Amino acid sequence: MINQEVRQKLIHIVGPGNFDDSKAGRLVYSYDATPQFQSMPDAVIAPKNSEEISKIVKLCNEYKIPIVPRGSGTNLCAGTCPTEGGIVLLFKHLNRILEIDEENLTITVQPGVITLEITNAAEAKGLFYPPDPGSMKISTIGGNINENAGGLRGLKYGVTRDYVIALEIVLPNGDIIRTGGKLAKDVAGYDLTRLFVGSEGTLGIITEATLKLIPMPETKKTILALYQDLEAAARTVSKIIANKIIPTTLEFLDQPTLEAVEAFAQIGLPTDAKAILLIEQDGPLDVVTKDIDSIIKICKSENAVSVEAAKSEEEAEALRTARRAALSALARLKPTTILEDATVPRSEIARMVKAINEIAEKYKLRICTFGHAGDGNLHPTCLTDSRDHEEIERVEKAFEEIFAKAIELGGTITGEHGVGVMKAPYLEMKLGHAGVAAMKAIKTSLDPNNIMNPGKIFAKDSRKRVVVTK
Amino acid sequence: MINQEVRQKLIHIVGPGNFDDSKAGRLVYSYDATPQFQSMPDAVIAPKNSEEISKIVKLCNEYKIPIVPRGSGTNLCAGTCPTEGGIVLLFKHLNRILEIDEENLTITVQPGVITLEITNAAEAKGLFYPPDPGSMKISTIGGNINENAGGLRGLKYGVTRDYVIALEIVLPNGDIIRTGGKLAKDVAGYDLTRLFVGSEGTLGIITEATLKLIPMPETKKTILALYQDLEAAARTVSKIIANKIIPTTLEFLDQPTLEAVEAFAQIGLPTDAKAILLIEQDGPLDVVTKDIDSIIKICKSENAVSVEAAKSEEEAEALRTARRAALSALARLKPTTILEDATVPRSEIARMVKAINEIAEKYKLRICTFGHAGDGNLHPTCLTDSRDHEEIERVEKAFEEIFAKAIELGGTITGEHGVGVMKAPYLEMKLGHAGVAAMKAIKTSLDPNNIMNPGKIFAKDSRKRVVVTK
Numbered sequence: 054m055i056n057q058e059v060r061q062k063l064i065h066i067v068g069p070g071n072f073d074d075s076k077a078g079r080l081v082y083s084y085d086a087t088p089q090f091q092s093m094p095d096a097v098i099a100p101k102n103s104e105e106i107s108k109i110v111k112l113c114n115e116y117k118i119p120i121v122p123r124g125s126g127t128n129l130c131a132g133t134c135p136t137e138g139g140i141v142l143l144f145k146h147l148n149r150i151l152e153i154d155e156e157n158l159t160i161t162v163q164p165g166v167i168t169l170e171i172t173n174a175a176e177a178k179g180l181f182y183p184p185d186p187g188s189m190k191i192s193t194i195g196g197n198i199n200e201n202a203g204g205l206r207g208l209k210y211g212v213t214r215d216y217v218i219a220l221e222i223v224l225p226n227g228d229i230i231r232t233g234g235k236l237a238k239d240v241a242g243y244d245l246t247r248l249f250v251g252s253e254g255t256l257g258i259i260t261e262a263t264l265k266l267i268p269m270p271e272t273k274k275t276i277l278a279l280y281q282d283l284e285a286a287a288r289t290v291s292k293i294i295a296n297k298i299i300p301t302t303l304e305f306l307d308q309p310t311l312e313a314v315e316a317f318a319q320i321g322l323p324t325d326a327k328a329i330l331l332i333e334q335d336g337p338l339d340v341v342t343k344d345i346d347s348i349i350k351i352c353k354s355e356n357a358v359s360v361e362a363a364k365s366e367e368e369a370e371a372l373r374t375a376r377r378a379a380l381s382a383l384a385r386l387k388p389t390t391i392l393e394d395a396t397v398p399r400s401e402i403a404r405m406v407k408a409i410n411e412i413a414e415k416y417k418l419r420i421c422t423f424g425h426a427g428d429g430n431l432h433p434t435c436l437t438d439s440r441d442h443e444e445i446e447r448v449e450k451a452f453e454e455i456f457a458k459a460i461e462l463g464g465t466i467t468g469e470h471g472v473g474v475m476k477a478p479y480l481e482m483k484l485g486h487a488g489v490a491a492m493k494a495i496k497t498s499l500d501p502n503n504i505m506n507p508g509k510i511f512a513k514d515s516r517k518r519v520v521v522t523k
Numbered sequence: 524m525i526n527q528e529v530r531q532k533l534i535h536i537v538g539p540g541n542f543d544d545s546k547a548g549r550l551v552y553s554y555d556a557t558p559q560f561q562s563m564p565d566a567v568i569a570p571k572n573s574e575e576i577s578k579i580v581k582l583c584n585e586y587k588i589p590i591v592p593r594g595s596g597t598n599l600c601a602g603t604c605p606t607e608g609g610i611v612l613l614f615k616h617l618n619r620i621l622e623i624d625e626e627n628l629t630i631t632v633q634p635g636v637i638t639l640e641i642t643n644a645a646e647a648k649g650l651f652y653p654p655d656p657g658s659m660k661i662s663t664i665g666g667n668i669n670e671n672a673g674g675l676r677g678l679k680y681g682v683t684r685d686y687v688i689a690l691e692i693v694l695p696n697g698d699i700i701r702t703g704g705k706l707a708k709d710v711a712g713y714d715l716t717r718l719f720v721g722s723e724g725t726l727g728i729i730t731e732a733t734l735k736l737i738p739m740p741e742t743k744k745t746i747l748a749l750y751q752d753l754e755a756a757a758r759t760v761s762k763i764i765a766n767k768i769i770p771t772t773l774e775f776l777d778q779p780t781l782e783a784v785e786a787f788a789q790i791g792l793p794t795d796a797k798a799i800l801l802i803e804q805d806g807p808l809d810v811v812t813k814d815i816d817s818i819i820k821i822c823k824s825e826n827a828v829s830v831e832a833a834k835s836e837e838e839a840e841a842l843r844t845a846r847r848a849a850l851s852a853l854a855r856l857k858p859t860t861i862l863e864d865a866t867v868p869r870s871e872i873a874r875m876v877k878a879i880n881e882i883a884e885k886y887k888l889r890i891c892t893f894g895h896a897g898d899g900n901l902h903p904t905c906l907t908d909s910r911d912h913e914e915i916e917r918v919e920k921a922f923e924e925i926f927a928k929a930i931e932l933g934g935t936i937t938g939e940h941g942v943g944v945m946k947a948p949y950l951e952m953k954l955g956h957a958g959v960a961a962m963k964a965i966k967t968s969l970d971p972n973n974i975m976n977p978g979k980i981f982a983k984d985s986r987k988r989v990v991v992t993k
Contacts, residue, residue: 154868154870155765156761156764156765156868156869156870157764157868157869157870158764179767180767200710201710201714203708207707207708208707211707212707212708214714214717215685224957224961228957228960228961229957230954230955230957230958230961231955231958232954232958234868234933234934234935235868235870235933236866236867236868236898236899236933236934236935236938237677237678237681237682237898237899237900238673238677238682238866238895238898238899238900238935238938238939239866239935239937239938240670240671240721240935240937240938240939240940240941240942241935241936241937241942241946241950241953241954242942242950242953242954242958242959242962242980243718243721243722243726243962243965243966243980244671244684244717244718244720244721245958245961245962247684247714247717247718248713248714248717248718248965250714251710251713251714252713256713267769268767268768268769269767291626294626294627294628295625295626297649297650297738297739298738299737299738337807337809337810337813339807339809339810340807340809340810343807396706396708396709397706398624398626398627398704398705398706399626399627400624400626400627400705425708428706428707428708429706429707429708430707430708463704463705463706464704464706465704465706465708465709465710465711466711467709467710467711468706468708468709468710469708469710470710471710472710472711472712476711480711480712483711483712484700484702484711484712485700485701487694487698487699487700488700488701488702488712488715489712490698491694491698491700491715491969492712492713492715494968494969495713495718495965495968495969496713497968498964498965498967498968499961499964499965510712510713
């Protein structure tokens with residue numbers, strides 16, 4: 054709860070137009086893209102710069118008021134749901150690209166910039182920002198950094214973490230620090246830059262970031278391979294990598310996902326295939342041609358029933374867009390869509406897909422699976438209805454088994470979505486008690502009053518949880 | 524000091540053959556490759572596995588005995604000098620490559636494996652481990668990880684951090700944890716893997732690591748460009764990158780270094796040039812040919828007096844070996860060689876080299892500069908004599924100014940060598956008081972008794988410092 058005195062101080066810091074504690078204003082920020090989580094914040098605040106953020110944080114630290122930093126709220130782990138109330142902090146005034154440095158190949162941005170704007174700004178200079186999370190058209194870079202967002206190009210180019218080289222951070226005590234620099238090499242003390250990437254807003258507030266860019270690849274080719282056998286598709290993935298080809302994108306869709314995507318996008322995808330692989334390679338033309346030829350041979354050797362190259366960039370873009378639409382397409386089918394991101398070493402993809410299907414059958418659930426097969430990052434997606442409490446119980450059990458299987462296969466409970474509230478109960482499965490204890494010790498050392506996005510990453514009961522349906 | 528009871532317990536853990544507190548045995552580990560630092564440990568211990576290490580750590584934590592984990596001691600920041608006494612912990616029994624996984628492109632190793640053995644083992648499978656610190660023929664991977672070692676290929680391929688994907692760690696409380704996995708994507712909690720990379724043994728003991736491998740590049744070409752003008756060489760560096768070419772290696776040597784290297788290696792280097800660039804590109808043959816042609820044109824447009832391609836792999840290897848020999852070559856010239864690694868954004872290389880030369884002149888010192896120009900990581904190297912206390916004072920002042928200049932230009936006090944004891948007094952220049960305080964808080968949270976490599980990273984007076992000369 055925010056008392057009158059604190060309320061006045063907050064308004065004094067940001068101005069009355071940037072503070073909202075009306076019921077309507079708070080309701081809008083009571084949930085994010087994650088189903089089944091809702092909780093009202095006490096206020097919503099939109100600071101204009103790091104100095105204002107520092108003042109807000111100092112005040113909240115004094116009065117032990119939770120702060121939930123929030124970009125576009127596209128995360129899927131309830132990472133920006135204000136489960137313990139407090140203040141939702143918005144970055145709508147911190148939405149500028151500050152600089153593109155063509156000599157050092159960097160871009161410096163404020164956290165509220167939309168990911169796609171960064172991609173486009175880089176492209177206009179012949180440069181490339183590779184991370185491309187599914188929500189990149191609306192997600193903010195601040196959110197991407199806090200969740201260490203992945204995407205379709207992770208196999209070849211890595212994830213958000215691999216491109217963040219400097220940060221400005223407001224620490225929970227209000228101190229403003231700068232980490233890293235426009236430097237490929239910097240070992241001056243602990244790697245705070247990468248500690249903050251993926252820390253889900255629990256260690257401080259990122260107020261500026263410098264990202265590495267790379268030269269734009271010369272060209273790109275896209276192929277689609279169809280299979281009547283899930284495991285043959287999975288074997289193809291392993292075989293491509295074992296042949297020392299690292300494609301940009303190596304996406305997998307199972308039949309139910311394929312059907313949903315085709316019904317949604319209507320681009321003529323073959324809905325009778327048991328699985329498809331969407332494969333892209335980029336780079337110099339000769340290399341791309343050679344790699345794509347080799348990949349086609351490998352697909353055929355694994356009994357793909359059809360392997361076709363996109364005939365034009367438009368056709369390729371339609372395929373990519375269809376893949377990106379998978380979540381939206383599935384979400385149309387049932388009231389509640391629970392998308393997970395259990396991740397395994399890529400050699401275990403076939404075993405993992407098989408296990409997911411067995412678990413779905415065991416619990417009589419509809420689970421569709423798609424995802425980034427090349428990096429072992431699968432998205433088993435359960436189509437359910439959160440009003441059906443009996444079914445939701447089965448869903449929870451099924452996902453617990455899926456996470457256990459992923460860990461058994463050398464994987465993790467989350468490849469790119471983050472822990473948030475959603476996955477907090479499973480963290481110890483992956484890290485063990487000692488691993489979680491080490492992380493908690495770090496959290497407490499920087500945020501002793503637990504004001505920064507409390508209740509995230511580390512399991513505890515939510516203050517309030519309202520099950521909502523669409 | 525280790526009392527009799529603890530001594531007996533340590534011997535009981537590792538066996539009498541793996542514990543040495545004789546004066547001769549301790550003397551060997553009283554210093555590392557860093558000049559001017561020496562301090563006697565109380566004992567030297569060589570455990571056989573993580574369980575023994577866990578027992579040692581628990582015991583030392585109970586009795587507050589410092590532990591200094593040490594590979595080959597090739598670091599240049601006194602990172603393994605036991606400045607506060609205690610136990611030097613060796614990895615000579617933990618020196619095995621445990622697995623090469625060709626499906627997931629990983630290699631799993633114990634910390635005592637020599638870096639070059641990893642490179643060679645990967646190569647035997649057609650795979651590539653890019654980090655190549657100067658000392659790779661004798662350095663251990665454990666040391667590389669703890670210092671986040673760089674090397675000559677950092678510009679294109681990044682540093683050790685970019686290849687470490689999983690760790691087994693013994694924490695200061697004796698807990699054994701595992702971080703990461705054979706996964707390109709993993710966001711289950713804080714990125715402990717990368718927090719430990721570069722933590723200089725101050726947060727725990729790394730007992731196993733899984734490293735990412737990549738496919739071996741098809742081919743490699745090497746060229747040497749000579750300049751009569753330092754700044755023209757620096758401009759060439761910027762121009763190559765601005766032309767969107769990222770070479771594997773882009774090394775710079777100034778004339779004094781060149782002279783020393785030629786006197787040492789005698790491979791016919793032109794000692795009358797004011798600066799040389801050693802440039803390599805790897806990848807598919809067509810791409811390499813095209814890039815090298817473009818690079819040659821850029822060198823010529825910046826008035827290189829000569830640009831020559833190595834005629835054979837032997838000639839290329841001779842050039843690389845000569846470059847790698849720079850430190851040894853310079854070390855022959857005077858009793859004490861102080862090699863630093865001030866690092867700047869690559870656009871600032873010309874300004875930095877100029878500043879180094881002006882500072883050398885101001886303090887009447889002989890400073891030779893070479894290094895990884897492509898990533899702004901320079902090695903200004905002072906040839907001096909530590910017995911000459913008056914000169915050493917000037918050296919300290921000169922390096923302080925060099926670090927201040929690097930920071931002013933957006934750089935850092937250490938690009939790849941680490942902070943250790945050597946650079947601890949300068950850390951706050953780079954990070955500010957608040958940045959250092961945040962790091963100290965993390966250190967204290969994991970190691971409240973400060974047993975893990977105490978006195979490193981964070982400045983404090985050494986217990987004993989004996990100035991030694993060669």
